[in-house]
Amino acid sequence: MAGKAQPKPIEVFEANIADAERLVALTRALQNTRTYRMRRELRQAIGPVLKLPKRSWDSLDCVESGDVFVVMKGNGAIRREHFTEPELRPLLRQAVVAIAAAVESYVAEKACSYISEAWGKPPDRLRALALSLGDVLEIEAKYTRRLWGYREVVETYIEREASAHPAKVGIVLSTVGKKGFWPQIDARRRVPKGTSELQLQELADRRNKIAHTGDRIGSKRATLSIDDVEAHYLNAKSIVEAME
Numbered sequence: 001m002a003g004k005a006q007p008k009p010i011e012v013f014e015a016n017i018a019d020a021e022r023l024v025a026l027t028r029a030l031q032n033t034r035t036y037r038m039r040r041e042l043r044q045a046i047g048p049v050l051k052l053p054k055r056s057w058d059s060l061d062c063v064e065s066g067d068v069f070v071v072m073k074g075n076g077a078i079r080r081e082h083f084t085e086p087e088l089r090p091l092l093r094q095a096v097v098a099i100a101a102a103v104e105s106y107v108a109e110k111a112c113s114y115i116s117e118a119w120g121k122p123p124d125r126l127r128a129l130a131l132s133l134g135d136v137l138e139i140e141a142k143y144t145r146r147l148w149g150y151r152e153v154v155e156t157y158i159e160r161e162a163s164a165h166p167a168k169v170g171i172v173l174s175t176v177g178k179k180g181f182w183p184q185i186d187a188r189r190r191v192p193k194g195t196s197e198l199q200l201q202e203l204a205d206r207r208n209k210i211a212h213t214g215d216r217i218g219s220k221r222a223t224l225s226i227d228d229v230e231a232h233y234l235n236a237k238s239i240v241e242a243m244e
Contacts, residue, residue, distance in 0.1 A: 009109035013240050016102035017233070023095035024229055030070070030091075031226075032063035032083035038071075046071060085225065092224045093210045099229075099236050100164040100207035103200065106240050107169050108162035112155050114176035119147070123177040129157055164236075165204035166197040181243070188242040196242070199235040206232070 007015075038046075038061050047057035052073065059074025063083040072078055081087065118126055131153060139149030154175070161172050166182070173181065185196045209215050215222050 007109075009106050009113060010240065010244050012109045013102050013106035016105050017099060017236065020095040020098040020102065020229070020233055023091050023098060024226060024233065027088045027091045027095070028226055029065055029067035030063075030083055030088055031065055031085055032080060033066070034062065034064040034080075037080070038062040086223075089221070089224050092226065092229045093215055095229045096203070096206050096210055096224070096232055099232050100203055103164040103203070103236050103240065104162045106243075107164075107172055108159050110243065111158045111162070111172045111176050111178075114173075114178060115151055115154055118176040121177070123174060125171070125175045126154065126177070129154065129175075163204060164200055164207065166200045168204075169200065185239060185242040189238050196235075196239050199232075200239060203232045203236060 040058075042062075043057050043060040046060060047054065050071070050073070052060075056073070056075065061072045061074055061080055063070050063072070063080050070083070072080065135149075135153055139146050139153075143149040158172055158175065161168060161175075163169065163172075170179075170182075173179070182197055183193060186193050189196060206215075209222070215224070
């Protein structure tokens with residue numbers, strides 16, 4: 001099992017949640033604040049720069065934000081209405097999924113880092129993990145030091161069970177002997193008791209809604225704003241930092 005040094009759990013979290021940061025930043029940058037279409041004189045100036053035939057200059061249009069100025073050639077499928085907040089929500093939904101995945105991967109890595117410590121006095125949940133005959137035969141055949149084989153079984157279980165949902169976080173971490181940590185996390189964050197669990201539950205529930213129902217309420221898609229996603233993002237970072 002020796003080899004390259006494994007990244008720290010917090011490093012795994014930061015790398016994964018960076019995807020959400022980029023998605024939110026991209027959504028903000030692409031949200032159009034320009035009311036009117038591109039002026040005629042601007043179309044006539046940009047058309048030659050893009051080396052477009054003169055007959056197509058009139059179809060040019062643009063959207064603009066504080067970060068970008070995007071020119072649309074007019075002969076494609078993209079229109080200015082695609083740069084409104086409702087039309088950009090697919091990016092925000094994927095940001096929510098990325099935030100939840102970052103928490104999930106952190107929990108798995110953090111729990112795995114405690115496995116060696118847990119061997120000394122195995123917690124009840126660790127003792128209760130079941131091994132199939134296939135697992136036993138594979139460990140016998142593959143490992144000289146069988147403890148590494150058992151560790152791999154535990155790691156597989158942790159990776160399978162890990163989630164952003166607070167109940168799953170509790171199950172995974174209690175497997176390696178970590179219990180009763182939520183009050184400490186709330187205290188470190190200076191939030192009322194139960195807040196951290198509630199915030200993670202809201203994140204996990206929204207992620208599941210996006211993944212399993214397309215984020216629908218009846219026949220329509222649920223609303224989702226940049227502020228909503230940023231709240232999930234900030235809560236997730238705060239909770240993970242408190243766990244560290």
